[in-house]
C-alpha cells in the first residue's frame with residue numbers, strides 16, 4: 209500500500225498493538241504528528257517535557273507489561289530523553305523511543321537541532337536504528353518491539369530523519385524477523401535445573417532472592433509455589449517487590465542497604481541462595497566478599513552476562529524465570545521435599561521479623577507527622593490495592609518498607625539509575641495503562657520539583673493520580689548521609705525555600721491539600737482518591753527523620769545500623785499490648801541510629817566518613 | 826594470557842562503534858582489532874585481541890553477545906590457530922645502515938616496498954611475535970614509522 213513514511217510509522221505502531229504514545233513535537237516531527245492526528249487506535253499524550261514522556265512510557269510499560277512508546281524531536285528533544293532511556297536500560301524496561309532527526313543529507317553537518325542521537329544513547333540502549341530507507345520502517349518497528357520486549361527487556365531507539373517521514377513508500381507488512389544475532393535463551397538447561405532442584409530439597413536454610421526478572425517474566429505464581437512447597441523464605445530486591453506477596457508468612461521484606469533486618473540476616477545465614485532475575489547490585493549486596501558467606505548460590509537469569517558478573521554461582525541457569533522456575537517446581541515435586549526440613553530455619557526468620565520490624569517513633573506531637581505513618585495509611589486506605597509509583601530518596605525507601613506489595617507490577621520505582629523526577633510521570637503512564645487502578649505517586653519535595661510540569665499532562669490526559677508528597681524540606685536522603693557520615697554539615701540539602709505545593713496543585717487545575725496532623729492523613733487520602741481528578745497532598749513530615757535500618761555503603765549486610773526496635777514496639781509485635789504513648793528510648797525519632805542487633809558486635813560505629821564514599825541513592 | 830576472538834558481525838552501519846563503545850564502557854582494553862568482509866554476504870569478521878589476565882574473558886564475550894548485530898564469537902585456541910598480521914616499517918638506511926637493513930629484511934623475508942636516499946620501507950607478514958622480533962633488530966638503525974594491522978586469525982582445519 210502506498211503511503212507516506214510518517215503514516216507507515218503510525219500504521220506500524222498500531223500493528224504492534226501500541227495504543228498510546230507519550231511525546232512532544234518539533235520541526236522534524238511535524239510529519240509524524242500530522243499523521244498521528246488521523247490515527248484511529250493510537251492515542252498520543254502530549255507531555256510538558258520530553259523526560260516526562262520517556263518516564264511515562266516507562267511507567268506504562270511496568271504497569272501493563274506491554275512495550276511503552278515515547279517520541280521526541282531531534283536535538284534537544286532527543287537529549288531530553290536520555291535520562292529516561294538510561295533509567296529504562298538499568299531497570300530492564302521495554303520501551304521504544306522514536307526520535308526525529310535532521311534530513312539525511314544534512315546529517316554530520318551540525319545542522320540546526322542536529323545531535324548524534326544514536327551515538328549519544330549507544331551505551332544505554334538494548335539496540336538502536338537510524339532509518340535510512342522509508343521502506344524499512346515496518347520491519348524496523350516490528351524488530352524494535354520484539355527486541356525491547358523479549359529476553360532481558362530494554363529500551364530500543366529509532367532515529368528517523370525527516371526525509372524518511374516525508375517520503376512516499378510502499379507499506380509492506382513485515383514477515384518475521386531478520387535478527388541472526390538475537391536469540392534469547394528461554395528454556396534452562398535440564399541438567400542444571402535438576403541440580404538446582406536437588407540442592408533445594410537438600411538445603412536446610414534456603415532463601416529465594418527475587419529481582420525484577422520475576423516480574424518481567426511473569427514468574428510470580430511459580431515463585432510462590434516453589435517457596436510454599438519448600439517452605440523457603442523469600443526476599444525481594446527493590447525491583448522485585450510485588451513479585452512475591454508482601455503479606456505472605458514467608459516474605460522477609462526487601463534486602464540490601466535499607467532492607468529488613470530479617471532479610472539481611474537471612475542472607476547472611478542461609479546455606480542456599482537462589483537468585484531469580486536479580487543481579488547482585490552493590491545496593492543489595494553491600495560488601496560483596498561478605499555477601500551470603502555460608503551459601504551456595506544458584507543464579508537464574510535470562511541474561512547470560514549477569515551470571516558470574518558479580519558472584520560466581522554454584523549452579524548457573526540461563527533462561528526465562530517463569531520457564532525455569534516452573535521446571536524446578538516439577539523437579540522438586542518429583543523429588544518430594546522432606547516435610548519440616550526448613551522448619552527451624554523459618555522459625556528463626558520469623559523470630560527475626562518479630563524482633564526487628566521496621567519501626568519508627570509512632571508518637572506524634574501536634575503538628576508533627578511521621579513519614580512512615582503516611583505510607584502505612586496509603587496501604588490502609590487503599591486496602592493495599594493500588595499501584596504505587598515512587599520518586600527517589602527517603603520517600604522511596606519508606607515506600608518499600610511500610611507498604612506491603614501484594615501483586616506484581618504494583619510497585620514502580622527507579623531502581624538502577626535512582627532518577628529523581630521519575631515518580632510523577634511514571635504514575636501518569638501507569639494510570640493511563642491501568643485506568644482501573646488507583647495510582648499513588650509517593651514523592652519527595654525535591655524530586656517532585658524536577659518534573660512537576662507534568663501535573664498539566666495529568667490534567668489534560670485525564671489521569672487522576674494521587675501525589676503523596678513527603679515534604680521534609682530537605683533533599684532528605686543526601687541530608688541523611690551528611691547527618692551520619694559528614695558531621696551534619698548540611699551542604700546544599702535544605703530546600704525549605706519552596707512553593708506552597710497545595711496552591712501550586714490548585715494552580716495546575718488539580719486538587720491541592722496540605723496535611724500536618726496524623727488525624728488528617730487518612731481522610732485526605734480518601735478524598736484525593738475519590739475526587740476523580742489529579743490531586744496532590746503536601747504531607748508536612750518530620751524534617752530530620754532518617755531511614756533505618758541502613759547498611760553503610762561498602763559494608764557487609766550484617767553490619768546494619770538502626771535495626772533494633774524500641775521495647776514497646778517489640779512488645780506489640782510479639783502480641784503484647786501496645787504501650788500507648790511514652791517510651792523511654794525514642795529510637796526511631798533520633799537522628800542517631802538505635803543499637804545494632806545482637807550478634808553484631810563487630811559492626812563499625814556510624815560517623816565514619818569511610819563508609820560514605822559512594823553517592824547517595 | 827592473550828585471547829584472540831573471532832567475531833562474526835552483521836555488516837551494518839555503526840557496528841564497529843557499538844563494539845568499540847562496549848569495550849570502552851565496560852573498561853575492557855582492546856589490544857588490536859582488525860575487520861573485513863567474510864565469506865558470507867552481509868557479514869564481516871573481526872579479529873579482536875584482548876588481554877585475558879586483565880579482563881574476565883567470559884564477561885567480554887557475554888557482553889559482546891548481547892549486541893544484536895553480533896552473530897557468533899569464537900575464542901580461538903592459540904595452539905590451533907593460524908594468525909598473521911601485516912606490518913609496514915620505515916627505517917633509517919643511510920650509508921652502512923642500508924646493507925644491514927637489507928640483511929635483516931632478507932632473514933625475515935620482509936619485502937622492500939619503498940626506497941629513498943635515507944630510508945627503506947619493509948613489508949612483513951607473519952605472527953605478532955615475528956613483527957616484534959623484526960622491530961627489535963631494526964631498532965638500532967632508527968625506526969621512522971611503524972604501521973600494523975594487528976593480527977587476523979583463523980582456526981586450523983575444518984570448523
Ligand SMILES: Cc1ncc(C[n+]2csc(CCOP(=O)(O)OP(=O)(O)O)c2C)c(N)n1
Nearest residue numbers: 601602603628652653654655683684685825
Ligand atoms: C536526578 C537526580 N539528582 C540527584 C540525585 C541524588 N539524590 C538522591 S536522593 C536525593 C534527595 C531527594 O530529595 P527529596 O526528593 O526531597 O526526597 P527525600 O529524600 O527528602 O524523601 C538526591 C538529591 C538523584 N538521585 N537524582
Ligand SMILES: [Mg+2]
Nearest residue numbers: 652653682684
Ligand atoms: Mg525531601
